[in-house]
Amino acid sequence: MAALMRAHDWERTSVGSPEAWPAALRVAVNLILASPESMFLAWGTDLTFFFNDAYRPILGPRLPRALGSSLPDVWPDAWEQVRPIVELALAGTASRYDDLPLTTARHGVDEQTWWSFSYSPVLDEDEEVCGFLCVVTETTQRVLSERALQAREKELLLITDTLPVLIAFIDRDLVYRFANRAYEDWFFRSPEEVVGLSVRDLLDEAGIAARRAAFEAALAGEPVRLELDWPHRDGRPRIADIRYLPRQADDGTVDGFYVFVLDVTDRKQAERNLREMNDILERRVAERTRDRNALWQLSSDIMLRCGFDGVIIAVNPAWNEVLGWSEEDLVGSSLFELIHPDDLAHTVEGASASADGQSFARFDNRYRHKNGEYRWISWSTRPDEGAINAVGRDFTDERAKAGALRAAEDALRQAQKMEAIGQLTGGVAHDFNNLLTVIKSSTDLLKRPDLQEERRLRYVGAISDTVDRAAKLTGQLLAFARRQALKPEVFELGRSLTSIGDMVGTLTGSRIDVDVRVPAAACFVDADPSQFDTAIVNMVINARDAMNGQGRLVIAMTEASDIPAVQAHPPVSGAFVAVSITDTGGGIAVADMDRIFEPFFTTKGVGHGTGLGLSQVIGFAKQSGGDVHVESDVGHGTTFTLYLPRVADPGASDAPDVEPEPLVDGHGTCVLVVEDNVDVGRFATQALAELGYATVWAANADEALAELATDAERFDVVFSDVVMPGMDGIDLGHEIRRLYHDLPVVLTSGYSHVLAKNGTYGFELLHKPYSVEQLSRILRKVATWRRRKSALGA
Template sequence: MQPERIVTGPMNLITAPRMPRFPFDGGEMGQKVRTFDWSATPLGPIQDWPSVLRVTVEFVLNSKFPKCLVWGSSLTMIYNDAFKPILGNKSEALGRPFSEVWSEAWDAIGPIAERAFSGEATYIEDFPLAINRHGHLEQAFFTFCYSPVRDENGVVVGMMDTVIEMTGKYLAERQLRELANSLEKQVAERTADRNRLWQLSTDIMLVTHFDSVITAANPAWQRMLGWSEQELVGQRALSLIHREDLHRTIRTIRLLSRGTPISGLDNRVRHKDGSYRWISWNAVPGDGLINAVGRDFTAEKEQAEALQQAEENLRHSQKMEAVGQLTGGLAHDFNNLLLSIGGSLELLGERLRQGRTQDLERYIEAAQGATQRAASLTHRLLAFSRRQTLDPRPTRVNHLIADMEELVRHTMGPTIRVDIIRSTDSWTVLVDRNQLENSLLNLCINARDAMPEGGRLVIETANVELDAKTAGALELAPGEYLSLRVSDTGMGMSAEVAKRACEPFFTTKPTGQGTGLGLSMVYGFAQQSGGQVRIHSETDRGTSVMLYLPRHADEPDAPSETAQPSDMPVTSQGETVLVIDDEATLRMLVTEVLEDLGYATLEAAEGPSGLALLESGRPVDLLITDIGLPGGMNGRQVADAARRVRPGLKVLFITGYAETTVVGNDRLEPDMQILTKPFTLDALANRIKGLLG
C-alpha cells in the first residue's frame, strides 16, 4: 500500500492540520509564557521543550491554586495567575531563577528546595518567612508543598511549589489567642479581686435563691452579726429580718425576681445575740440568684435619731420661748387696755350714782378707744398666725400706692425723701386691700423710725417670674409674682436682729414706743395671701423689705363708693333675725340692738338648737351666727344645712377667728358675708340693712 500523497493544484489546495497552540489558555500568565523569549533562558526555545515540561506547564497555568514550577538546575520559574499575589510588587519573575527571586528568604527555603530536587516531597504549615515584596521586609506565613517533578525515566527535572499564604489567618489567630490569654488573665485577676473583696469586705455579702434560701455568705457576717457561713447556708434570709420590716423586704424580693435591681432597701437584721442592726442593701438578680451587699448604718441611724430628738427639743424650747414672749406681750398690752376700759366704766358708773352726768362722754370715748386698740392688737396677732379674716379682691398695687402717696409723704416728714418707682403694666394681685395698705404703712413707719436724722425711702414695684431654684429658696411655688419693695437708708439691723424681726412682740425700739407686731403682721398677711416676705439689712446701711405676692389673672373690680357713717337704720318691714352665739352677753347685746331697730329676733346658744329653729317653719329672714359654736356644729355647717331647708337664706357670719377649713380661701356664696369682731353696732346695723335690702 502506497503512502497517501497530498496533491496540490490551483483549484485544489489541501493543507496539513495545525497543531494546538502551547500553552493552551492559562490566562494572563499563559499569554506571557507564549510570547516570552525563552531562547535567552536555560530552557531554550519553547518549541524545543520536552513533553514533560510542556505537560507540567499546562497543568500549572490552568490551575486555580497558587502554583509555581521551578525547572532544572537553573531553577527557572514558571507560575500561574493565582501565584502572582504572593509575589507582591517584585519585578517580573517569569523565566528568572527561583533562588534569585526569593533571595532574601533563600536561607530558609533553599534547603527545602534541595530536598525536593533530591526526590523528597515536603509539606509545611504556617511557615514564617521575612520577605521583601512591597519594598520592605515583612513577616509572612505560608503553608506550602514542594513536590519533585520527574521525566519519563524517573529523573527529577523540576519542583512544583503549591502554596497558600496564611499571614492574615495566622495573625488573626495569634491576635485571638493573645486576646483570649489577656481575657483569661483579666478574669483570673478579677476573680482574685472578687475573692479578696469577698474575704476582706467590711460590708456583708449574700447570695440567695429567690425563695431567700442562702447559698453563700462572706466572712463579714461573722464579724458584724456573729453568724458563720456554715450557720447561714441553707437558712432563709427572711428568718433574720425584723418582723416590722418583713413586708417591705418581701416586696423587694418580688421586684428582684422580675429582673429589677434595687438599691437602698433598709431593714433590721438579727444579730446572733438577738439584737438587731440596721442594714442598707443593694441587690441585683442574675442566673436565678440574688447577689446582695449590705452596709451597717446602725450608728448613723442612731445619730440621726438623736439629732432629730435634739432638734425637736430645740424647737419645743424655742416654741415655749416664743409662747412666753407672746403671752408676756399680750398680758402687758391687754392689761393696759382692760384697765383703760374697766377704769372708764367704773368712773362712768360712779358719776351716774353721784348724779354727775356732765362730761360722761370722755369716759365713753376712752373705753371705745381702748376697745379699738384691742381690736387692732388681735388683728395683728391673727395676721401673724395667718388666721385673720381677709376679704381678698383683685388689686392693682400701683393704684393702691398712688392713693396712699400723700399719706406716706406726710408720715415721713420733711427730712425724708420719698421716691416711688412703679413698674409699667404691673400685674394684678388677689389681696385684702385694707391689709395691704396697713402692711405698707407699717413698713414705711418702721423705715421712718430707722432714719431719725432723715434719709431716703424707696417704694418700688416690679413684675418677676421665679424659676424653680429661686422660688424654692423663697419657699414659694415657681411662677409669676408682683414684688413690692420698701427700702430705707437708716441704721439697719444686724443679721441676728433681722432673723427675729418678724417674731411677735420682738422690737428694738425703747419701751412704750413699739408693740413688736408690725413686721409679724406683714409676714402673716403675705403668707396668708400666698406670698412671702424677705428682709435684707446691714448695720448703718439700711434695710430692704420685699413682699412677693402671686399674680392674679382677673382684673380689679371697679372701686366702690366708701360708705359714710350714718345713724343706725330702722326697719319697718318686721323682718325676723335668728342670732346664734354661745357668748350670752354678746347675744344679748346683738338682740337688743336688733329689737331697738325694729327687727323680730330669735336666739340660740349652739348649732343644733339654732338649726332646729330654722327647720321648725318659723319665719327667718336673716341668720347671724358665730363660726365657732359648741354642740358639734360650727356656724358654716349650720348655714349650709339651713340653706338646704331654706334656699337663698341670707347669712351674716360674726367671728373674731375664721378657720380656713370652715370658710375656705374662696369667696363666700351669694348673700353670705363676714363681719369681724369686734365691731361697732353702727357697722352691724348697716351690714344687716345691706343684706336685707
C-alpha cells in the same frame, strides 16, 4: 370603512355622488383604504374628511359623525394648532412632524397628546392641489414613558450624586459609560469629563495591575470585593472598599460591570482604635478585678451576692467580724432566715423589686448576729446577671445615737414652743392690761356725779379708741395664727402699691429716700386689700426703724414664676406677684433670722413696737396662698419679699356699692338675732331696738330654725354668730338658704378657723367687735337688697 363609505349619503356633502368623483379623489380614497397605516384624506375647499380602518380608534367618541364632515368640524379643539400645517400642504408643500404636542378633547376633557404625522398634497389631472393625505401615529404613550424614564434617570442621578460613594458603569472595553459626582472628589474631574474615558486614563499602571484580576472576574460574571490603599492626590493615606457588580445584557452576556467605591479610612481607623481600646480595657478589667478582690477581702463593710430568691451565693470575710457568721455558715443558705421578723416582708418586697431591675441607694433592715441579737444594716444594692450585689454597713450604734439626738431636739423644740407661748401670752397680757387700765379708769371717772359733758365725752372717746386698739391687736394675733376671716377680692396690685407709696413718705420722714417701682403691666391678685395695705405698712415701718430714720427705701413689684425655698420649705412653682421692700439699715443678725416672725419678738427698745407687725405679714401671706422671703446682709441692709398668687385680669369691674346710711327709727325692720352669749345677745337686741328694729333672740341654731318654721315671713334678715355650740353659724346659714332661699343671712365673728380656711361662703360678715353703726349699716344693706328683689318679683 369601505362598506361605510358605500353606504354613506354623499349627496349631502360638497363632494357629491361617488359616481361623479374625480379620478384623483377615487385614487386617494382607495389608497387610504388599502393602507395598514392610520391615514385620513381631507378633500376640497371644505376639507371633507375620509379615513381608514386603522384611523378609527383615534377618533374615539367622534367616530359616528366624522365621515364626510369637514376637518375643522371633526377636530375643532386641535384645528388652530394644525391650521398652519394644513395651509402649507394646500399650498403644495409636504411636511413631516415627530412627537408634535396637541391639546385635544377626545373624551370630553382637554388632554395633552403627542403625534407623529406627515402631510402630503394631492394633485388632480391639472397638477392643482385638491386636498392632502395625512399618515398619522399617536405617540402619547411613548412620549410619556420616555419622559417618566428620563425623570427616573434624573432622580437616580440626583441620588447617586448625593451619596459619598464613587459609582460608575464600565463596559467590556473598560470604558466609563456612567459616573456620579463623587468622581470630582476622587479624580478632580466632572462626571461629564469621565464618561468616555478608559480606566487606563484615570489609573496608573500600578493601579491597573492591582485591579486587573478583579476586572477579569467581574467581566466573567462574578461579583468582586477588594480593599486597596488609594491615596488622595495630595498624598494623604486612604483605604477604599471597592465592589464590582456584573451587569447582564438581554442575551445573558456580561456587557460590563457597576463600580461602587467607599472611603473606609475613618472606619478602619476606628476599628484599630477599638482594638486598642479593647486591649486597654482588658488590662484595666484585670487590674480592677484584682482591686475588687482585694477590696472584697479587706473591706470592713459586709458584702453579699445572692439570688432574687434570697439564696446566698458569696459573702466576704467582714461577715465574721460584723455578725459572727463565716462563709461556710452562709453560702447556700437563705438570707431571709437572718432577717428580723418585722423586716421580713419589707426585705422580700425589696428582693422582688431587685428582680425587676431596681437598685437601692439605701435599704435598711435588721440581721441576726450569731450571738442572737439583731443589728441594723444599711445596704446599697444593684441587680446584675440574675443576682443581687450588695454592700452593707452596720449603723446600729449610729441609729441609737440619732434617736437620742432626735429626742433631745424634740424636747428642745417643745421648750422653745413653750417659751414662745409664754412670750405670746405675756405680751398679750401686757398689752391688754394697758388697754383695760384705760377702760377701767375711764369707766370709774364716768361714774362720778356732776361730771361735765366735755369730760364725759373725752372719757367715752378714750374707751372707744382703746376698744379700736384692742380690736387691732386681736386682728394682729389672728393674722399671725392665720385664723382671721379675710375678705379677698381681685384687685390690681400696682395701683394699690402706688397709693401706699404716696403715703410712705409721711411714715418714713424726709431723711429717707423712697423709691417705688411699679411696672406698667397690670398684675392682679385675689387677696384682702386692707390686710395687704397693713402688711406693706408694717414692713415699711420695720425698714424705717432699721435705718434709724435715715437711708434709702426701695419698694419694687415684679412678676415671679415661683417662690424660692424658704427655710425648710421647698420652692413652689406657679404664677406670683412679688413685692420687695429693701432698706439700707443694719441688717438682721443671723441668730435672729429664725425668730423675726415670732409674736412679740422685737429687737427694738421698750415702747417701740409690740413685735406683732411681721407676725401679721407672715400670717396674711400664708393665709392668702403666698409666703415671705427674707434676705439680709448685716451692716448693709435687708430685703423682705412678699409673694401673692397672681390671677387673670377680671376685666372692667362694676362701680363700687355706695355705703348705706344707718337705719333710723320707725323703719320696722325685723331681725332674728342668733347669739349664744347672753351679754352679747342682750346688747345686740337692745341696741337694735333703740334704732327702731324689731328683734327676736335665739340662743342657738335649733331655736332659730324653730322660730323660722313658725313664721319666716316676719323676718327681714338673720343676724347670727359663727361660733356656737351644736350647729355653727355657717351651717345655719346654709340651712336657711336651702329652706328660705331669699332670706338674707349676716354672720358675725371675732375668730373662726372655718372662716379663716374657707372664707364666708358668700355670706355678709361683720367682724367683732363691731359698733352699733356698723351693725345698722350692714343690716340695712341686706334688708334693702331683699325688698328690691321682692319688688322685681324675684
